[in-house]
Amino acid sequence: MRLQTEREQVVEYCRKLGASGLSPGTSGNVSVFDAATGLMAISPSSMDYVLLGAADVVVMDLSAAVAEGARRPSTEAGMHLACYRARPDIGAVVHTHSPQATTLAVLGWDLPAVHYMLGLSGEATLRCAPYHQFGSAELAAAAVDTMGAGYACLLQNHGVLAAGPDIGHAWALAEQIEYCAGLYLRARAMGEPRILDDEQMAAVIARFSAYLAQR
Ligand SMILES: [Zn+2]
Numbered sequence: 001m002r003l004q005t006e007r008e009q010v011v012e013y014c015r016k017l018g019a020s021g022l023s024p025g026t027s028g029n030v031s032v033f034d035a036a037t038g039l040m041a042i043s044p045s046s047m048d049y050v051l052l053g054a055a056d057v058v059v060m061d062l063s064a065a066v067a068e069g070a071r072r073p074s075t076e077a078g079m080h081l082a083c084y085r086a087r088p089d090i091g092a093v094v095h096t097h098s099p100q101a102t103t104l105a106v107l108g109w110d111l112p113a114v115h116y117m118l119g120l121s122g123e124a125t126l127r128c129a130p131y132h133q134f135g136s137a138e139l140a141a142a143a144v145d146t147m148g149a150g151y152a153c154l155l156q157n158h159g160v161l162a163a164g165p166d167i168g169h170a171w172a173l174a175e176q177i178e179y180c181a182g183l184y185l186r187a188r189a190m191g192e193p194r195i196l197d198d199e200q201m202a203a204v205i206a207r208f209s210a211y212l213a214q215r
Helices: 004-020 077-086 099-107 116-121 137-147 167-190 198-214
Strands: 029-034 039-042 058-061 066-068 092-096 152-155 159-164
Touching: 004 029, 004 039, 004 092, 004 167, 029 077, 039 077, 058 077, 077 092, 077 137, 077 159, 092 167, 099 152, 099 159, 099 167, 116 167, 116 198, 137 152, 137 159, 152 167, 159 167
Parallel strands: none
Antiparallel strands: 029 039, 029 092, 039 058, 058 066, 092 159, 152 159
């Protein structure tokens, strides 16, 4: 079986996703990219993650052809592939419909730096991509464009795209985005949240980058 390690990572993080409550039902999806072969391992469409095994994970190349796997790939496979095509520094992608971040996406709002952990995204502000239909090439293009040089964005009326050099980073970012979105919503309900400025966030991002470089 090709991409055994990456397949197992997809299974492990799909199980985490299912248990975390970050995405209802089978709405989230996970992929890991292997730069050496140019292949992506991605979760299958509409499969209960409790039942998922490595053999169910679909392997695709960058042209979106299935290289190995009997199941249909996630409907958002195009969005995952667009990330890997555009950004050689991205090695994994996690997509969720996590409720608090998606609340911001429903409002079409960006998420400002209410907490330094948002710096895991590589940007001071998490921007919201305009709405396009799920699974469409337009959505994939808008997500990559909105992500810019960072690792994440919100998707209007849809959810969250979080990426990283590896699956551990992409997952941590998806969790932190949900945490920060919750902080922002509660703080906005109570008053006017203080937002970290660009200089403060640049210092945080530099420290996260140095930490990443040491791994
Ligand atoms: Zn989705």
